[in-house]
Amino acid sequence: MTHTFDAIIVGAGQAGPALANRLTGAGKTVAIIERHLVGGTCVNTGCKPTKTLVASAYAARLAQRGAEYGVRTGPLSIDMPTVAARARKVILDSRKGNEDWLASMPGLTLIRGHARFTGPRRIEVNGETLEAPQIFLNVGGRANVPDFPGVDQVDYLTNSTIIPLQTVPEHLVVVGGSYIGLEFAQMFRRFGAEVTIVEKSARLVSHEDEDVSAEIRTFLEAEGIAVRTDACCITLAKHERGVKVGVDCTEGAPEVVGTHVLLAVGRRPNTDDLGLDEAGIETDDKGYIKVDDFLRTTAEGVWAMGDCNGKGAFTHTAWNDYEIVAANLLDGEERKVSDRILGYALYVDPPLGRVGMTESQARKSGRPLLISKRPMTRVGRAVEKAETWGFMKMVADAQTKKILGAAILGTGGDEAIHGILDMMNADAPVGTLQWAVPIHPTVSELIPTLVGDLAPGEGLDVQRPPRQ
DSSP states (O other), X not given: OEEEOSEEEEOOSSHHHHHHHHHHHTXXXXXXXXXXXXXXXXXXXXXXXXXXXXXXXXXXXHHHTGGGGTOOOSOOOOOHHHHHHHHHHHHHHHHHHHHHHHHTOTTEEEEESOOEEEETTEEEETTEEEEOSEEEEOOOEEEOOOOOTTGGGSOOBOTTTSTTOSSOOSEEEEEOOSXXXXXXXXXXXXXXXXXXXXXXXXXXXXXXXXXHHHHHHHHHHHTTOEEEOOXXXXXXXXXXXXXXXXXXXXXXXXXXXXXXXXXOSOEEESOTTSOHHHHTOOBOTTSOBOOOTTOBOSSTTEEEOGGGGTSOOSHHHHHHHHHHHHHHHHSOOOOOGGGOOOEEEEOSXXXXXXXXXXXXXXXXXXOOEEEEEEEGXXXXXXXXXXXXXXXXXXXXXXXXXXXXXXXXXXXXXHHHHHHHHHHHHTTOBGGGGGGOOOOSSOSTTHHHHXXXXXXXXXXXXXXXXXXX
16 A cells, blocks of 8 residues: 655654654645654764763762862762663653654654665555655664674674663773764763773874864873774774773784773764665765755655765754755755854863864865964863863964864863854854953853954954944
């Protein structure tokens, strides 16, 4: 039997339910198909639970440092079942909120099952055939498990399976030194585990500037985390104490033995079992669905949003994908992915807030630059909190006086970066920031003075914008 809808959405992550809401609100009949958990990665295995765990780890760190603040407590202990229960409650509450939202949409049919294309704009799920003139893919991604020698011989953790742990590992070996790996490495160190990070590249978060990578490594090592970079030969093997990870680095022992190992070496899109070929939908060599600037795939009437299109691996970029598609289809606008100014955060402590180009990327562009950098030791708020690791840095075009990018690695950096992100979206000259009267004491108050450091006396000041 064939069921016909105005639109079919495959995947109920961040973009899918929001688009379903707009489409049903416009009077369209919509089917949304979800084969696993409503809410996608963010709700179930990503942002929501991990930042809940980060909060517990931060509380543990404050307790460990209590005497520095004049607060003395008894012996510190970590109740991992309670820590895990907090994360699970956040997951379930958020998932239910999404499910209730979907249930409230008139004209929406939620189908649980595995969707697969059987032809252009034709999908089979649970033995039934669904057709629609418009299909939207929001199928997300999952942890990448590389074919390291021995990977099939050991028990390993991923970002999904580590969240519900009820005990603190004696020694956690984290393979991968970027977002996921670093966040879990620091939180479990704060919970009391011995932690070793193994990274194949020469430095942590290698896509960031070298000074950012170096500072992150410094404060992680200051907490007692061992870091092994240049791990040119990663292997896994069973060991009587758990797992043996071969690293074969240029320095240090050629192997690390831990009780647990976390594989945090990137993500892969959930596109390999959707029958995309049957619909004429092309993917790249990594499995990401090819899309144009409007998120249209190579098949007529099919769009791809979120992690599966390779245009951004963040909740906020998935949401922006929904906004682009909805604006173009329902609002008569013309919004493009290339208009997006990318910002993101790395939730180590202190966090990294990043927007636009790195200094390295800006230098490679060949344009004349203005660069300013200030250590967090000069930020009053950081000093008052006794959290002075890190720095803030801004890069601007010396000719146009437009901001190219910025990084705030320090306490509150994930929030303060939005002041610069908003300025870049407004396409305002960097000198406009100097008219701001920031609140004291905050981390953001240093941003206008950071602007002044870009090029003192070189005419960065601009006429005050007119008030409406």
